[in-house]
Amino acid sequence: MSNVRGAITIAGTDPSGGAGIQADLKTFQELEAFGMSVITSVVAQNTTGVRGMEHMPLSIIDHQLAAVLEDMPVHALKTGMIATTDMMKLVASRIQQAGVPYVMDPVMIAQSGDALMDEASRSALRETLLPLATVVTPNVPEAEAITGELVETEADMRKVAKIIVHEFGSKSVVVKGGHMEGEALDLFYDGEDFHTLVTPRFDTKHTHGTGCTFSAAITAELAKGKSLLEAVQTGKRFIALAIEHTLGIGHGQGPTNHWAYRHHQHKLEEIR
Numbered sequence: 001m002s003n004v005r006g007a008i009t010i011a012g013t014d015p016s017g018g019a020g021i022q023a024d025l026k027t028f029q030e031l032e033a034f035g036m037s038v039i040t041s042v043v044a045q046n047t048t049g050v051r052g053m054e055h056m057p058l059s060i061i062d063h064q065l066a067a068v069l070e071d072m073p074v075h076a077l078k079t080g081m082i083a084t085t086d087m088m089k090l091v092a093s094r095i096q097q098a099g100v101p102y103v104m105d106p107v108m109i110a111q112s113g114d115a116l117m118d119e120a121s122r123s124a125l126r127e128t129l130l131p132l133a134t135v136v137t138p139n140v141p142e143a144e145a146i147t148g149e150l151v152e153t154e155a156d157m158r159k160v161a162k163i164i165v166h167e168f169g170s171k172s173v174v175v176k177g178g179h180m181e182g183e184a185l186d187l188f189y190d191g192e193d194f195h196t197l198v199t200p201r202f203d204t205k206h207t208h209g210t211g212c213t214f215s216a217a218i219t220a221e222l223a224k225g226k227s228l229l230e231a232v233q234t235g236k237r238f239i240a241l242a243i244e245h246t247l248g249i250g251h252g253q254g255p256t257n258h259w260a261y262r263h264h265q266h267k268l269e270e271i272r
């Protein structure tokens, strides 16, 4: 029996390599989970914004999912950009079939401001995929869109975390504070206890794909059998180092450095 641990990302693409499927596969590889992918939408984008997109037909999304699930060892999966309600329903039924830990990154809008999900599908996301999630990783605007609550303080983060778990049925949640002021503070809530994940805020505009990379790192760790808390802590370390050791490429908001964790793990004291 092989002891290879496999992870699937179900998401849209980023040909410039910083976000979406490409960021997820790089992250899986760095953390030594065997990476597999199901493409939901092809997005023509780079560090300056989105130029166009094509959603894949439902039939080919389903064929991709069936092909990997029937053949390959899958120990965890994640979703990123799932643009329409019909896609969400299809993906939800396959996730139920897979029966492995599921990390949901509720991607709605790219950092460039371009919409990656049609507006009508926001409530569908809450009803179809959210209740299946082992952990969901909203940023502040996404947490606001999911709950209808304003999020301005750490107390607000705690409030929406409780709503997301107890009212909408995700097993746990990380409310990401990347869009807030001060230290980069994320709040993990497992349905009973809160844990803060804190690093310094690095002064950089190169944060394209931070959410994708963070959730992919959590997925890889869950695929390897780590506990939820260990997985989110490693995810936070992975993304913090990837932001700190920026590559400085692209003409807009550049990608993070997916190999920084491999090179700089010894410098983790500042992460608590």
Ligand SMILES: Nc1ncnc2c1ncn2[C@@H]1O[C@H](COP(=O)(O)OP(=O)(O)OP(=O)(O)O)[C@@H](O)[C@H]1O
Pocket (backbone or CB within 6 Å): 019, 109, 110, 111, 138, 139, 140, 176, 177, 178, 179, 184, 185, 186, 199, 200, 201, 202, 203, 204, 207, 208, 209, 210, 211, 212, 214, 236, 239, 240, 243
């Ligand atoms: N400047 C920064 N310095 C340190 N950590 C950061 C910074 N910006 C974001 N982070 C961290 O990166 C992770 C992703 O957070 P963020 O809130 O940016 O997600 P997101 O908005 O979904 O990402 P994306 O940019 O992909 O949309 C979180 O752990 C957050 O705290």
Ligand SMILES: Cc1ncc(COP(=O)(O)O)c(N)n1
Pocket (backbone or CB within 6 Å): 011, 012, 013, 014, 019, 020, 021, 043, 045, 080, 081, 107, 109, 110, 111, 112, 116, 207, 208, 209, 210, 211, 212
């Ligand atoms: C296919 C895809 N999925 C997710 C994001 C979000 O990443 P960001 O908000 O950093 O642009 C993206 N830009 N593209």
